[in-house]
Amino acid sequence: MGRKLDPTQKVKRGPGRKARKQRGAEQELLRFLPPDPEDGARKLSGHARRRAAKRRIKAARPPTGKTAKVLQESPASSTESKSFVSFLQLLPIERAAQKQKRQDLSEEDSEEEEEDEEEEEEKEAPKQEETQETDLQLNVEADEHFVLPSGQEIEKEAAQPPDLQLVHQRIKDNIEVLQNFGTKREEGRSRQEYVTLLRQDLATYYSYSDFLIGKMMELFPLSELVDFLESNEVSRPVTLRTNTLKTRRRDLAQALINRGVNLDPLGKWSKTGLVVYDSSVPIGATPEYLAGHYMLQGASSLLPVMALAPQENERILDMCCAPGGKTSYIAQLMKNTGVILANDSNAERLQSVVGNLHRLGVTNVVVSRCDGRQFPKVLGGFDRVLLDAPCSGTGVIAKDPTVKTNKDEKDILRCAHLQKELILSAIDSVNAASETGGYIVYCTCSVTVEENEWVVDYALKKRNVRLVPTGLDFGKEGFVRFKERRFHPSLKSTRRFYPHTHNLDGFFVAKLKKFSNAIPVAPQEEEPAKEPGVPAAKENSAPAATATPLPTGKKQEGLKGAKKQTAKQVNSASTATKTQPQGESREKKQKKWALAARRGSFQKRPRPPKAAQPSPRGPRAQAGPGKKRRVPRNRQ
Secondary structure, eight states, X not given: OOOOOOTTOOOOOOSSHHHHHSSSHHHHHTTTSOOOTTTTSOOOOHHHHHHHHHHHHHHXXXXXXXXXXXXXXXXXXXXXXXXXXXXXXXXXXXXXXHHHHHHHHHHHHHHHHHHHHHHHHHHHHHHHHHHHHHHHHHHHHHHHSOOOOOHHHHHXXXXXXXXXXXXXXXXXXXXXXXXXHHHHSOTTOOHHHHHHHHHHHHHHHHTOOHHHHHHHHHHSOHHHHHHHHHHTTSOOOEEEEEOTTTOOHHHHHHHHHHTTEEEEEOOTTOSSEEEEEEESSOTTSSHHHHTTSEEEOOGGGHHHHHHHOOOTTOEEEESSOTTSHHHHHHHHXXXXXXXXXXXXXXXXXXXXXXHHHHHHTOOSEEEEOOOGGGHHHHOOOBSEEEEEOOOOOTTOTTTOTTHHHHOOHHHHHHHHHHHHHHHHHHHHTBOTTOSSOOEEEEEESOOOSXXXXXXXXXXXXXXXXXXEOOOOSSSXXXXXXXXXXXXXXXXXXXXXXXXXXXXXXXXXXXXXEEOOSSOOOOOOOOOGGGSTTSOHHHHHHHHHHHHSOOOSTTHHHHHHHHHHHHHHHHHHHHHHHHHOGGGHHHHHHHHHHHHHHHHHHTTTSOOOOGGGSOOTTOTTOOOOHHHHHHHHHHHO
């Protein structure tokens, strides 16, 4: 009985029943077999081995004719035939062992051949790389010269659906030419033609309006323009702010991780922010969210509150508070002390503010609905004011893609005008004598200069404020000069944030310090009364005489004096018109101002009879019949 075979280990064995039963007989038998006469011979390559095998097959066949005589004479053929005969005389096991030995030798030869081929490939690789580089250089040289499309080609493209791959490649080539315009431009073509084509292609490829893409081209250099537009096509990561009034960031992160949320800390600049990569549960409906442990809030909206730096027990105004993320963050930093007035002009948005404040456990906030432009008349004397002004939204295009097409120059100028009114109102609401405050933070989610630097520069001219550092370690400096405009040098302390550089929404933050509650008076222009030919004393005497209150008994005497003065005034105006015919329009304006001053001075007391007022037609104008009847009644 032989040994049983192990089914897991299959070893090549020779023919025969006993050979199949014996395990590893071929390997053991190789040690006792005589060495192969071909062992000492030179190792042949694969091609040589194939040729040798063909020779052996021919040698096994009986030769005929002339070849038989030649083979009988050649000693090599006789040795090969003898070796083949001896191979046939071996036992089957011995034959299998020799085959195994030859296979091992062939494997070694193949390994050596592979090594030789690898060495040859390594030697040939640099040559191939050189040839590829030369080919690439040739291709680049062929593609270097970017040619502007003709008018007919542009018309054909306009008539057909746009080929976005062609447009994208043309944008790249056009930017390369504009960056090195002196060497790569086409002869006879101006830079304006390249810029116009680039503007059209960008508007087509990224679906922007022609106005807005022009604004972006003015704002960013060509090296950053495409990066900014590409970043607006990708949404920003979901971020949340930990509510430290109820929990800690470490505990909140562990609780959310246990629910299958993949998150990380937002960054070194924030102690409460978390960024969420993916989640197996809806992040806005977890028990932690409903319990008020965190607030879904963009990372860029944390920056204005950090710049405001509210202190405990202060009076703070959030002028445009909806939906309540910044307001709750201020209350969190103040630890529910002091008073926060959260104001917004939209009643519907205030509902979300109230709901978030209740959910987050904020107790020091008073919610109001007033127009921010009229707020100093309502309440003032705050220590700090946060103004997140309404804007065009050019920094949050990733959230609202409709901004690409529905904004024009009128919208931006309308927003800028509203922002100027709001920032003056915010400055007037702050108490400059505050021991801990007197600060105003102005921020927008826009990247245009008209809504940011222009507004802050306007506030610096109209109020007693100055710019101070925001306290934010990162962000780009604000513009001091933009196109033909020149702003105050201190605008370098403002900060801009972009989606392609900071992975945040486009944002602008400025911090102002109020150093006086007095409102500076702008220098008044020269009044027309000071012009030559018009006596200023007589004109100023008329409003002064009418503004003084008269006793009841001497009312008629005062009216007579007013009649004489107004008659003199009209006579002087008529003489001035005769002497100076060119200044008629200015004198008419002067008369209107005098009449307006008189009417304003008589509003707080009973109006005199209309006969006392001078007629705008001149001194010869006569009163109507109704006026003649009233005069004798008054005398009676």
